[in-house]
Amino acid sequence: MAKTSKKATRKFEKNHLKDSLERRKVGAKIKQKVQIKEKRALRNAKDAEFLGKGKAEDGEEDASEPKADPFGQMSVDDFFAGGFEVPEKLAKKNAKKALGKRKRSEPEAEKEEDEGDSSDASYEEAPVASDDEGSEDEDEDMGMSKEAMEALAEKDPEFYKYLKENDPETLDFDEDADLAEVDGLSGSEEEEERPKKKSKKSKKAKAEEMEVDEESEEEMLDETEVTKEMVAKWKKAMSEQHSLRAMRQVVLAFRAAAHVNEDEGKDYKYTITNPEVYHQLLVVTLQLVPEVLQHHLPVKESAAGKIRVSTDSKKFKTLTPLLKSHTTSVQHLLTTLSDEATLKLTLSTINPLLPYLLPFKKVLKGIVKTVVDIWSDASSSEATRITAFLVVRRLAVIGDAGLREAVLKTVYQGLVKGARNTTIHTIQGINLMKNSAAELWGLDPTIGYTTGFTFIRQLAIHLRSSITNNAKESYKTIYNWQYIHSLDFWSCVLAEHCSPLNEAARGKESQLRALIYPAVQVTLGAMRLIPTATYFPLRFHLVRSLLRLSRATGTYIPLAPLLLEVLSAAEMKKHAKPSTQRPLDFAVSYKAPKIYLRTRVYQDGVGEQVVELLGEFFVLWCTSVAAPELGLPVIVMLKRWLKEAGAKTGNRNGKVNAALGILVQKIEANGRWVEERRVKVEFAPGNRAGVEGFLKGFGWEKTPLGAYVVGQRKQREEKARVLEAGRRDEDKKGGKRGRGEDVVMDDVVESSDEGEDDE
Structure with a gap:
């Protein structure tokens, strides 16, 4: 509702508002000094009574004697109790009781006063700093402001000299006086921020009377x-x-x-x-x-x-x-x-x-x-995101355990919300979030473990609910970008803080290592929820997450069977139909569109992913003493698959079959290379120290399989650079940015609350 400008308001604002506000501020300072001195006088009186000086009797005797000199029979403490009143105002001693908030019972008289001189504007309504905010000692040490000190010296030089000789602390001009004024101004700021609340507390009549002053001040x-x-x-x-x-x-x-x-x-x-x-x-x-x-x-x-x-x-x-x-x-x-x-x-x-x-x-x-x-x-x-993360990290470092836990929960929920849409344009930002947030879980291992356990447990609860629920759309709580990035994030956290190098630097095993097993189990369960060709991209994403975890922590995770299941699907065994579709970008896809199914372009893409991931898996153990035994079952199954694929009823995909054939050769060559060095060892298989020390420190890149994987990585990096350059050219020409599917998974965002309820 718009404010109405009354004539009295405009007149008061024009002539007297500025002076009135200044008087109120000065009055606030004076009243504060009076309150402090009254408190000091009361305390001194109690001390005197306790010491048995009999001030009451002296007071009665003084009352019966004539008062020739106002200051002659008055102590310094009594004078302080009077609030710096000069002799001619001592006759108005009874008027002191009127201090406080005035009752405006005569609105007409008040209007005339506003329109007139307005020199008697009340000081009592000005905000005064509360006495209970500081200790009594701090109140005693409060010095006078410079303006009040100069005014007293000019008005009554004799009394100023007396105070300077007997109580110099009263005339000290220090920073506390400045703080007192800032405190009073802060109080006025709070009143400005809560005008409605103040009017509710006051009576209706008083609110109407004060309307002119409040509106003028606000205007x-x-x-x-x-x-x-x-x-x-x-x-x-x-x-x-x-x-x-x-x-x-x-x-x-x-x-x-x-x-x-x-x-x-x-x-x-x-x-x-x-x-x-x-x-x-x-x-x-x-x-x-x-x-x-x-x-x-x-x-x-x-x-x-x-x-x-x-x-x-x-x-x-x-x-x-x-x-x-x-x-x-x-x-x-x-x-x-x-x-x-x-x-x-x-x-x-x-x-x-x-x-x-x-x-x-x-x-x-x-x-x-x-x-x-x-x-x-x-x-x-990216620069803004890094700056924001530094703020969050700083707070997690200097905060207590409760604040640190709140920071971790808020960061995780922000990560899940930010990962809802994953496209070629947002994937780098999401990876930045995961890599930066993973650092926070190592600041406090205890809080990191409890929050990590809660969130991984919630992911397991969602997976169990999706398995037991027969609803048609129940799987969508698992098969979406938020759930995939959540699992990938926990692999980043565990890989960073559970690596042997970090644990050796800390001198003890990380508490987060206990979360490796549940995180792996949930990830494996999510992969096998719907084992169809449509969700092969999702399986590849989760396999990469487990590869990162296995590489960093040295934990053996059986990933070869998951990739062999892909080759056993009809999508890879049967002949595919030709297609003119562009190759599917597996980096920003967790689901293959129907138009790609049973096509040659999709079969080629899946075959490339299987060859890459199998090579990355076996290269982790290429220097292990058990490398020949690890590769033997996979070699047998791959040779059998290649034989079926090369038949008349097979897929007849020379590109995929040739790539798998080369991989089989490299795995066999690596097994023979390990066997040649294993012949020279002198320890038994039961010697754990000898097994772990086999080829320790030997570069995996120098092995037959390692050299092959290094070459494949370089080829993929070069291919990715060419594709990225092509995308940038399309964007410059006005190409539209592709957006991924917007799949909502609010359950993951609310996982922390559900975890507390389930506990």
């Missing part, structure tokens, strides 16, 4: 436009003096900049209309706010990586509202930015703020969610 705030001169002034004060006041103004202006061009009905103190000013303000805020915080609240980091910040100090408590406001503005700004350079700059400035935000778990969880969304967004550049 004045709306009219304050940020200029280049203001930004330059703030920048100078923050960079040279580390001014907290300038930082607060910058934070308020930055909050308005973060919500620019938004129509949410909220009013801010500043407005930004100039794009250059907007950019300058963003740069100044993002660069200098962390520097000012570091100056006033230094962050200390130990050699072990532990962070220490003085969160119990008065400075930290005073700056908490500004810190939260700035963090919330940064978080909101991240959701609206589209420029990669600005987005990267904003993300990089979050790292210095994280140590100060550790006590505020709710704020941190919001930051993590926003940063993870950027990290998992396919439209983000």
Whole structure:
């Protein structure tokens, strides 16, 4: 609803609003000093009573005597209790009881007062810092502001001299006075942010009476436009003096900049209309706010990586509202930015703020969610994603166990959501996410194991439900990109943290090694869920995941039978029909379209995948003492298959058959090569140390099978470069980007919650 501008409002705003606001601020300072001195006087009185000085009797005697000199019979503590009142105002002692919130029972008189001089504007409504925010000792040490000290010296030089001689601490002008003002301003900021809540708490009549003042104040705030001169002034004060006041103004202006061009009905103190000013303000805020915080609240980091910040100090408590406001503005700004350079700059400035935000778990969880969304967004550049990941990693390093667990869960859910669409254009970003996120699970082995166990268990539950459920579409919870990338991600995690080199560096076996067996079992079960030719690409993806895990951890996983099952399918045994379709890209496909089934182009592609994966599997054990025995069953089955394929009723695919024939020859040659060296050994098969040390350190590339695999890898890399160059040429010519199937698997995203329920 639009605000109505009354005549009284406009007149008051034009003539008296600025002076009224200044008086309120001065009144807030005075009232705060009065409250502090009253508390000190009360404490001194209690101490005097405890020591038996009999102040009550002295008070009665003083009351009966005439008071010639107002200061003659008054102690310093009694004077402090009076709130710095000068002698001529002592007669109005009873008026002190009227301090507090005024009752506006006469609206007409109030309007006249607003239209008139308005010199008696109430100070009581101005925000005052709460006494319970700091300790009593901190309140006692609070010094006067410079303005109040100069005013007292000019108005009453004799009393100023007396205070200087007897109580010099009262006249100290230190940084605490500045902090008190920032604290008071922070309180006014909170009131500005909650005008509706305040009106609900107040009475209806009072709300109507205060409408003029509130509207005038808000309208004045709306009219304050940020200029280049203001930004330059703030920048100078923050960079040279580390001014907290300038930082607060910058934070308020930055909050308005973060919500620019938004129509949410909220009013801010500043407005930004100039794009250059907007950019300058963003740069100044993002660069200098962390520097000012570091100056006033230094962050200390130990050699072990532990962070220490003085969160119990008065400075930290005073700056908490500004810190939260700035963090919330940064978080909101991240959701609206589209420029990669600005987005990267904003993300990089979050790292210095994280140590100060550790006590505020709710704020941190919001930051993590926003940063993870950027990290998992396919439209983000690689540099932006890396910057976002560094923020998440920093928080996981300095956070406690609870925060670390929340970070891991949020990252995993972001990974699953970001892997929903897999195309030739997004596959690199998804691989970047998997490789970077895998590092986080090694920061805390205990938390890594518990979260890993929960998520792998959920994948197993989904697989079991799909097997036992007879519904027609139940398999779709398993056969989609999210499930495939989840299994591949856990193979990355286990391969990185369970390798013998990493375990030797840590001096102990990784706790994550216990997850290898369940991860392998779930992957094998997913491969065999629907063993049809349509889902051969999915099987190849999962075989590659297990190959990575076996290569890194030294775990033997029987993958040859899974590949021989592919050759035993009718798709590879029977003659295929010719087709003009382009070869299927197995890297970004988990399902073959119907148009490819029983075609020569699909048969060639499947044959190439089988030859490649069989070679990669056997090359893992090409230097093993058991290599001849491992290869013998596969050699027998492949020779039998080649004999059937070469018959009249066979597939008659010379390309695939020739490639498999060469592979058989290399496996046989490698077996003979191992047997020649095995003859020279002197240990028995039961000698585990001797078996593991056989050909240890010998380069696998120098074996017959290893040399063959190296040559095949080079050919595939060259072919991939040619295809990538062709795709780029098509994109330049205006070719459309192909998009993969958008398969939703919300169950995997919610797996963490389900895991807790099932436990």
